[in-house]
Amino acid sequence: MSEILDNFDLVLRAFWLTIQLAVLSGIASMVLGTLLVAMRIGPVAVLRGIATTYVTLLRNTPLLIIFIFIFIAAPDLGWFVHTPFLVKGVIAVTLYTSAFVCESLRAGVNAVPLGQAEAARAIGMTFGQNLRHVVLPQAFRASVPPLASTLIAMTKNTSVAAVFGLMEATARMRWFTNRYTDDTITIFIVFAIGYIILVEVLSLGSFGLERRWKAAR
């Protein structure tokens, strides 16, 4: 028990890296996911095809395999050799999560009443204007619950980075369990509580956003 409390700064530093990974990948996958959904619901068939293929492939590949591509296969071909681990981790998590963000946003777009897009067209808006001013702002609101689920899953998924040498929370737990074999349960509970706090903060945040935006409608 005392070992983990004596080294509590290590626990906090590990969770700080987890938070960095989660925030950076979260922002990047929101951007990439929005681009993908615009391609996926747009009028150009080739772009639709690209986005659909991307989503299908990335959704069905385990995140670990994507990490293998970025951390092990790419350097073998001479890519990302000197890239910092944090950046590589963010790239891997983003490639995977953006496919799910795209799906969550698509669900949100489908939830926008038909009349909204029709009215926008009726006053002469183009597809781009329609998306930017009418459909996507409403779609983002409708997407809050599925997006929150996606981002929560992403936060937990940053743990895969542990396999590839990033000293984030999961890797740190392994370090502790390796060192203090008598205290496995305490160590596990401490790290589990850390993750639960992160997840519940996200969950509460999305709940608050959802309520606030519902009232604004």
Added chain:
Amino acid sequence: MTTVLFDAPGPRTRARHRLYTVVTAVAIVAAVVGFIAYLNSKGALAYHLWEPFVTPQYVRALLVDGLLKTLEMAFASVLFAIVFGVVFGVGKLSDHAWLRWICLLVVEFFRAVPVLLLMIFVFFYWGITHDEFGRLGSVVIALTLYNGAVLAEVFRAGIQAVQKGQAEAAYAIGLRKTQVMTSILLPQAVKIMLPALISQCVVAVKDTSLGMYVAAPGLTFVGKQIYNQFHNQFQTAIVMAALYIAVNLLLTLAATWAQRRLVGEKKPLDVGMTAISTAGAETQRSTV
């Protein structure tokens, strides 16, 4: 929805879209050709790097020691997870508040903790002293706890999605609450939640790949041995990804089929990631 976002294209727009299509198609072809040429220049297409994947001995290792083990672990953990899910899902609907709270806490705990964290804990707490069975067991136990917790939510939502009149009618003809649950609600709920259950199998299959971290057998473990031996990291990663994608696409097809066949036009069953977000989640289920 997608068709109401833009006007039916006129002749000029169609011409413009044709231009986009041609430009993008040319760009894609150029990118693919360029990438292949690039790989070739790096020597990544050399026969000796791909040779293991056409050598019967290694193909057998990949498929039998790799893919089959992976599928076995996924299958076992989904089976156990269903049991776990039924127990805790029904428990969350119990009439006794204390039982509801215990089930809620257990389910929330295992849903919020990363599978890898669970797996490492189970491995160091129990698996490390049990050789190969311990490593394999750690993966199965961790996946069972996580997927079981998710399925508990699916079962709860499925049972609550059965029309109210069904339970009321069953009580009216004098069935007791256990009978209502086992002979009226659960059989109908199974139909509603089967698609969600199959989607969860995709998650289980993908998560077995994490077994690599505790040296459990499976596709990623065999893959790691192959690329350590032949130094063909890129090629092995491609083959592993292709195998996983093939299996998961088959499962997704099965889920879509089950959805059409059993549930019809109604929305797929959805549950959020935590008790708080479940309240608001009504849209498409994401299988992260």
